[in-house]
Amino acid sequence: MAERAGQAEKTTPAESRAPERERGMSRRRLLGTAGAVGAAGLVVGGAGGALAAEAARETPAELAGVGAGTVPFHGKHQAGIADPAQAHGHLLAFDLAPGADRRAAAALLRRWSATAAELMAGEAPKGDDTGIALDAGPSSLTVTFGFGRTFFDRTGLVSKRPVALEPLPVFTADALDAKRGEGDLWVQVGADDPLVSFHALRVLQKQAGDAARPRWQMNGFNRTPGATAKPMTGRNLMGQIDGTNNPKPADPDFAARVFVPDDSGDWMAGGSYAVVRRIRMLLDSWDHLSLERQEKVIGRRKSDGAPLSGGTETTPVDLEKFGADGSLAIAGDAHVRVAAPESNRGAAMLRRAFNFHDGYRDDGAPDAGLLFVAWQADPRRGFVPVQRKLDRGDGLSRFLSHESSGLYAVPGGCAPGEYVGQRLLEG
Amino acid sequence: MAERAGQAEKTTPAESRAPERERGMSRRRLLGTAGAVGAAGLVVGGAGGALAAEAARETPAELAGVGAGTVPFHGKHQAGIADPAQAHGHLLAFDLAPGADRRAAAALLRRWSATAAELMAGEAPKGDDTGIALDAGPSSLTVTFGFGRTFFDRTGLVSKRPVALEPLPVFTADALDAKRGEGDLWVQVGADDPLVSFHALRVLQKQAGDAARPRWQMNGFNRTPGATAKPMTGRNLMGQIDGTNNPKPADPDFAARVFVPDDSGDWMAGGSYAVVRRIRMLLDSWDHLSLERQEKVIGRRKSDGAPLSGGTETTPVDLEKFGADGSLAIAGDAHVRVAAPESNRGAAMLRRAFNFHDGYRDDGAPDAGLLFVAWQADPRRGFVPVQRKLDRGDGLSRFLSHESSGLYAVPGGCAPGEYVGQRLLEG
Numbered sequence: 020m021a022e023r024a025g026q027a028e029k030t031t032p033a034e035s036r037a038p039e040r041e042r043g044m045s046r047r048r049l050l051g052t053a054g055a056v057g058a059a060g061l062v063v064g065g066a067g068g069a070l071a072a073e074a075a076r077e078t079p080a081e082l083a084g085v086g087a088g089t090v091p092f093h094g095k096h097q098a099g100i101a102d103p104a105q106a107h108g109h110l111l112a113f114d115l116a117p118g119a120d121r122r123a124a125a126a127l128l129r130r131w132s133a134t135a136a137e138l139m140a141g142e143a144p145k146g147d148d149t150g151i152a153l154d155a156g157p158s159s160l161t162v163t164f165g166f167g168r169t170f171f172d173r174t175g176l177v178s179k180r181p182v183a184l185e186p187l188p189v190f191t192a193d194a195l196d197a198k199r200g201e202g203d204l205w206v207q208v209g210a211d212d213p214l215v216s217f218h219a220l221r222v223l224q225k226q227a228g229d230a231a232r233p234r235w236q237m238n239g240f241n242r243t244p245g246a247t248a249k250p251m252t253g254r255n256l257m258g259q260i261d262g263t264n265n266p267k268p269a270d271p272d273f274a275a276r277v278f279v280p281d282d283s284g285d286w287m288a289g290g291s292y293a294v295v296r297r298i299r300m301l302l303d304s305w306d307h308l309s310l311e312r313q314e315k316v317i318g319r320r321k322s323d324g325a326p327l328s329g330g331t332e333t334t335p336v337d338l339e340k341f342g343a344d345g346s347l348a349i350a351g352d353a354h355v356r357v358a359a360p361e362s363n364r365g366a367a368m369l370r371r372a373f374n375f376h377d378g379y380r381d382d383g384a385p386d387a388g389l390l391f392v393a394w395q396a397d398p399r400r401g402f403v404p405v406q407r408k409l410d411r412g413d414g415l416s417r418f419l420s421h422e423s424s425g426l427y428a429v430p431g432g433c434a435p436g437e438y439v440g441q442r443l444l445e446g
Numbered sequence: 447m448a449e450r451a452g453q454a455e456k457t458t459p460a461e462s463r464a465p466e467r468e469r470g471m472s473r474r475r476l477l478g479t480a481g482a483v484g485a486a487g488l489v490v491g492g493a494g495g496a497l498a499a500e501a502a503r504e505t506p507a508e509l510a511g512v513g514a515g516t517v518p519f520h521g522k523h524q525a526g527i528a529d530p531a532q533a534h535g536h537l538l539a540f541d542l543a544p545g546a547d548r549r550a551a552a553a554l555l556r557r558w559s560a561t562a563a564e565l566m567a568g569e570a571p572k573g574d575d576t577g578i579a580l581d582a583g584p585s586s587l588t589v590t591f592g593f594g595r596t597f598f599d600r601t602g603l604v605s606k607r608p609v610a611l612e613p614l615p616v617f618t619a620d621a622l623d624a625k626r627g628e629g630d631l632w633v634q635v636g637a638d639d640p641l642v643s644f645h646a647l648r649v650l651q652k653q654a655g656d657a658a659r660p661r662w663q664m665n666g667f668n669r670t671p672g673a674t675a676k677p678m679t680g681r682n683l684m685g686q687i688d689g690t691n692n693p694k695p696a697d698p699d700f701a702a703r704v705f706v707p708d709d710s711g712d713w714m715a716g717g718s719y720a721v722v723r724r725i726r727m728l729l730d731s732w733d734h735l736s737l738e739r740q741e742k743v744i745g746r747r748k749s750d751g752a753p754l755s756g757g758t759e760t761t762p763v764d765l766e767k768f769g770a771d772g773s774l775a776i777a778g779d780a781h782v783r784v785a786a787p788e789s790n791r792g793a794a795m796l797r798r799a800f801n802f803h804d805g806y807r808d809d810g811a812p813d814a815g816l817l818f819v820a821w822q823a824d825p826r827r828g829f830v831p832v833q834r835k836l837d838r839g840d841g842l843s844r845f846l847s848h849e850s851s852g853l854y855a856v857p858g859g860c861a862p863g864e865y866v867g868q869r870l871l872e873g
Contacts, residue, residue: 082675083675084672085671085672085673086675106640148685149684150681150686150748150749151681151683151684151685153681153748154669154674154678156674156675211673213533213667213668213670213801214683214801217683217803225733236806238804238805240641241640241641242582243533243585244511244670245511245513245671245672246512246513246581246583246642247513247582247583248510248583254577256641257576258575258578258580259577302648306652321580322580374644377665378663379660379663383659387644
């Protein structure tokens with residue numbers, strides 16, 4: 020299979036979403052490295068049949084802004100993992116329809132893969148199109164596919180179910196709604212334009228046809244590219260800078276933490292495991308805390324994300340430092356202490372989340388928080404030990420409610436002509 | 447009261463959301479015309495107390511992208527009407543709490559107006575802040591306040607209730623949920639960054655305190671600035687270019703159509719009336735139509751919005767033109783024909799809508815469509831006659847479900863030191 024270019028290329032989408040004065044350069048670099056895919060990205064929007072023919076005449080000669088961002092679909096890993104989270108995300112799970120078998124699932128993954136490749140390149144999806152994304156560029160669209168535990172039962176593939184896909188333990192803070200969690204198939208869509216992302220979601224949902232039915236669907240968001248003067252770590256709806264300690268693609272152990280090793284020899288080589296949780300924030304309670312109390316709960320300054328042990332946002336957290344009053348600078352139950360790899364035998368995951376806000380609950384509280392998506396080579400050495408620790412000792416946990424949960428085996432990427440999951444479904 | 451600068455300035459926000467290569471110029475022009483407000487816009491994000499003091503040190507020296515867009519709060523008209531719709535919008539209605547009287551309502555509008563002015567200038571809201579908007583610029587934030595019919599009963603101001611605020615007629619296509627419509631107070635928030643708009647919504651909702659309680663709240667979106675190569679009329683979730691025939695601020699009759707005349711002599715001078723409807727699109731039925739059928743239903747080409755009578759998007763629709771086969775080029779029940787001012791004795795309104803997508807309904811259909819917001823000097827010469835006509839003869843109406851409705855009296859803008867609605871509440 021084709022090797023997608025390495026870290027250098029994978030960071031390009033991040034750069035293409037940087038403030039505009041840096042974006043022209045990034046766009047050129049993208050075209051230089053991504054070749055035909057980048058060029059195809061200039062044929063924006065897209066629509067089927069007669070609409071596509073007309074649209075081609077109207078295609079803008081050049082995109083320079085948010086629309087120009089292009090992430091390649093084909094490669095060693097799927098997109099939507101190591102590239103930065105976009106401004107808009109949709110998470111969606113499907114259950115296979117009664118009677119849909121391994122063959123039907125394979126046909127669906129083949130359809131979805133072909134369409135995702137077209138959409139991410141800014142091309143028209145084959146067949147009739149809704150036209151919703153016309154005029155806009157691909158806007159860093161990514162589509163990612165995964166398999167839930169139940170998929171293997173329903174397709175007669177239990178013998179190939181990875182042991183890493185064992186059910187997550189029950190945590191004391193969980194208040195899970197199974198109807199909004201789990202599912203046979205999981206799809207993650209992200210883009211920097213909300214009509215581009217909705218378009219992709221709609222096309223993929225319609226292509227499921229009779230083979231699979233939506234089980235749950237959630238919408239999320241992050242900062243719009245260019246809203247800050249320079250690229251910055253995003254904030255969550257508690258106002259906190261969130262993601263500073265995330266593994267970086269340039270880290271020497273990034274691939275080992277996030278992706279299943281090439282030499283694993285099974286169909287998941289190059290893949291990753293996604294833990295997906297709707298975590299509602301109890302914002303009314305949180306906002307009642309003083310700034311000082313909030314910062315103690317997190318262990319970082321709210322203004323700039325610097326650890327309370329000193330320095331700037333990117334200064335490593337010093338868990339041993341004591342303040343002038345003789346107490347720990349980072350409290351014993353501070354979130355950054357309990358979540359730190361040092362506190363969890365090195366366990367770490369790549370969090371790539373979206374904020375969500377679905378209005379108000381009947382009790383008057385905002386129905387808002389984090390669509391937590393965490394990536395790791397093995398959840399038993401990533402999410403599970405960290406969440407066990409957080410569940411017991413994190414001062415932040417009393418301001419959170421975990422409302423849904425899913426764990427998905429996300430296979431490696433595919434080469435042109437192949438489809439995601441082919442090594443499982445035809446292996 | 448202060449006169450906000452006229453059309454030339456009001457178009458600035460549109461330009462500041464134009465593709466990036468045009469944005470630097472617009473930003474300078476904005477600073478040139480908006481003076482202190484524009485300069486304050488550079489002090490971005492904002493937070494209360496200690497957080498604000500720290501944030502000031504971290505303030506980026508210059509914003510050049512989406513974040514830099516600034517719309518003045520003070521002026522003859524409220525913001526969020528004649529300026530272009532942003533990428534993110536929140537619509538929110540409140541009911542006054544039991545016991546809250548005219549004095550409490552006045553205090554709330556005073557708080558809200560002061561906070562909206564701060565947030566729109568990119569300053570910190572007074573008092574504790576959540577920090578959600580820190581780092582980002584004002585991102586063309588606007589906040590708009592209006593009064594529903596019931597507000598006047600609850601505040602003893604029935605004698606001042608405008609006759610134009612009479613209940614809208616019942617239309618045959620209506621399937622209205624009163625719990626998601628109407629309301630004593632209406633707030634519209636829009637910004638090009640979703641965290642900036644959520645932040646404003648959250649601050650305003652918290653400031654309602656004991657005086658008013660949320661009745662309903664909806665979230666919507668439009669294209670992200672820069673997703674297209676040049677600024678274009680937006681598309682809706684049917685894929686159709688939507689808003690071509692909207693009155694333009696440069697039109698000689700724009701103010702007369704949209705705003706209550708200065709010489710009306712009452713508290714609504716300079717104000718406008720907003721009709722707000724959640725219009726769900728029956729997308730599964732719509733998508734089953736061929737492209738040709740869709741275009742006949744609308745009366746425009748989907749690819750570029752050109753009327754079926756010929757020309758380009760901006761060519762006036764020729765309702766009298768016949769095709770080669772002897773039939774009308776624009777069908778008798780085409781949406782553009784039935785909605786045209788020529789078909790409604792000149793009645794027109796300014797539509798400034800957001801798309802919405804709230805996942806899937808229990809029946810499997812997408813819960814998506816248009817948060818329709820229409821502005822006019824008098825709904826009896828705007829929305830009402832047009833919707834009466836559409837209700838009877840529009841081929842599009844069988845693909846739409848009107849699920850909620852509200853009509854709000856939106857007063858004129860205010861000068862620094864005043865608040866929106868002061869002439870009503872203290873008149």
